[in-house]
Amino acid sequence: xxxxxxxxxxxxxxxxxxxxxxxxxxxxxxxxxxxxxxxxxxxxxxxxxxxxxxxxxxxxxxxxxxxxxxxxxxxxxxxxxxxxxxxxxxxxxxxxxxxxxxxxxxxxxxxxxxxxxxxxxxxxxxxxxxxxxxxxxxxxxxxxxxxxxxxxxxxxxxxxxxxxxxxxxxxxxxxxxxxxxxxxxxxxxxxxxxxxxxxxxxxxxxxxxxxxxxxxxxxxxxxxxxxxxxxxxxxxxxxxxxxxxxxxxxxxxxxxxxxxxxxxxxxxxxxxxxxxxxxxxxxxxxxxxxxxxxxxxxxxxxxxxxxxxxx
Ligand SMILES: Cc1ncc(C[n+]2csc(CCOP(=O)(O)OP(=O)(O)O)c2C)c(N)n1
Ligand SMILES: [Mg+2]
Numbered sequence: 001x002x003x004x005x006x007x008x009x010x011x012x013x014x015x016x017x018x019x020x021x022x023x024x025x026x027x028x029x030x031x032x033x034x035x036x037x038x039x040x041x042x043x044x045x046x047x048x049x050x051x052x053x054x055x056x057x058x059x060x061x062x063x064x065x066x067x068x069x070x071x072x073x074x075x076x077x078x079x080x081x082x083x084x085x086x087x088x089x090x091x092x093x094x095x096x097x098x099x100x101x102x103x104x105x106x107x108x109x110x111x112x113x114x115x116x117x118x119x120x121x122x123x124x125x126x127x128x129x130x131x132x133x134x135x136x137x138x139x140x141x142x143x144x145x146x147x148x149x150x151x152x153x154x155x156x157x158x159x160x161x162x163x164x165x166x167x168x169x170x171x172x173x174x175x176x177x178x179x180x181x182x183x184x185x186x187x188x189x190x191x192x193x194x195x196x197x198x199x200x201x202x203x204x205x206x207x208x209x210x211x212x213x214x215x216x217x218x219x220x221x222x223x224x225x226x227x228x229x230x231x232x233x234x235x236x237x238x239x240x241x242x243x244x245x246x247x248x249x250x251x252x253x254x255x256x257x258x259x260x261x262x263x264x265x266x267x268x269x270x271x272x273x274x275x276x277x278x279x280x281x282x283x284x285x286x287x288x289x290x291x292x293x294x295x296x297x298x299x300x301x302x303x304x305x306x307x308x309x310x311x
Contacts, residue, residue: 012050012211013269013276014284019046019070020270021284022079025292026069026086027247034296036088037099042070044209044241046270048173049074051214052141052234055222060139061109061131063124066101067173068113071143076108083291089298096301097309109138117178118144118151121170125157128166128231139222140168147178149191155198161231162199169218169225170200170233173208175240180255192235201232208238209268239264 023041030039042049049070056062056075064071072082077093085092086100093105104112111127114120124142131138148154149172161168172191176183192202201224205217214236221232241261243250251258265271 008215009212010276010279012047012054012215013273014280015050015054015074016046016211017270017277017280018079018284018287019049019073021281022073022082022288022291023069025288027242029292030247035086035100036096037086037101038245039069039086039100039247040065040067040245041242041247042067042240044239044264044268045173045175046070047209047211047214048171048236048238051211052143052169052171052218054211054215055218056109056139056141058108059137060141061111061124061127062141062143063111063120063127064103064113064143065117065120065145065148066113066115067145068103068110068143069100071113072103072105072110075105075110077103077105077110079287079291080294081105083295084298087295087298088300089295090301090305091294091298095305095309118148118153120144121148121154121157124168125161125166128161128168129164132164132166139225140166141171142168143171143173145178146172146174146176146183146187146191147181148172150178150186158195158200158231158233159198165230167225167229168231169221170195170231172233172235173238174235175238177240177244177256179244180253182255192233195233199230201230203232203234205234205236207267208236209264209270211269241265 023043026039029035053074058076062071062075081093085094088096090096101115102113104110121142121144124140128140131140192204195202221234225232
């Protein structure tokens with residue numbers, strides 16, 4: 001039976017809030033140095049991940065970026081294994097060897113993320129080609145930032161996907177920034193309309209805090225991909241609340257304004273919907289504390305494991 005609209009909202013709200021609270025726990029823990037890797041937080045961007053992943057099953061494959069905590073959680077990865085991974089423990093989703101930037105869990109179709117900008121886009125295209133050739137009933141999703149579209153490999157990848165008529169979804173999380181450099185200072189083109197040059201139909205969503213809208217538009221785009229077997233691109237405007245890397249804020253660094261942040265936050269349901277926050281927060285806090293306890297108690301990897309899992 002299809003979900004009623006309010007159940008839908010609740011599910012999306014809960015996942016989005018779980019991501020936010022998990023990352024706020026990272027901020028709280030970070031000064032202790034227990035978290036062993038640099039962290040690129042998705043605070044402010046949660047709705048993009050929750051809206052997209054609500055339309056995917058575990059067998060659909062998602063390729064992300066170094067800013068992928070939100071996708072790992074929304075795709076159904078275990079919180080315990082994620083926290084252990086951030087602690088560098090052997091029980092982590094990648095045995096403590098990947099850390100925040102290279103999170104992956106193939107069992108839920110979270111195929112990996114990378115510190116190298118745009119580098120997972122061609123991996124997603126290759127997976128889509130293999131999947132189509134093997135007649136697998138799955139969707140492949142490539143998620144990347146606006147900065148990744150500065151890279152040649154992005155253009156080569158979307159051109160090839162269109163040429164080969166690969167049924168896949170490209171998702172650009174446009175937070176308007178590549179580190180400290182704003183999109184308008186870097187690009188002479190508009191990301192979503194530019195994809196049309198390669199024969200890729202696209203859609204632009206300006207309110208990237210609206211997880212219900214993102215879910216609905218993603219679902220409709222996936223239906224179109226499945227009906228005509230061609231790739232599509234979604235560009236979703238969003239807002240990064242923290243500094244590029246690390247747990248702090250950087251509104252005093254002079255490259256962006258806190259008034260834009262306040263404006264975005266005023267529309268953010270994870271700030272404004274106090275009733276839903278109150279409903280879900282007790283369960284979420286328990287889940288996160290359980291993940292922290294698991295990570296704390298887990299053993300370190302053994303020295304002899306250092307060179308295993310290397311291809
Ligand atoms: C190939 C490559 N070039 C440059 C960098 C340095 N770098 C790290 S993050 C980043 C910005 C990427 O911005 P975007 O894709 O919009 O992602 P966001 O951080 O905004 O989520 C750059 C240029 C890198 N890691 N890899
Ligand atoms: Mg960006």
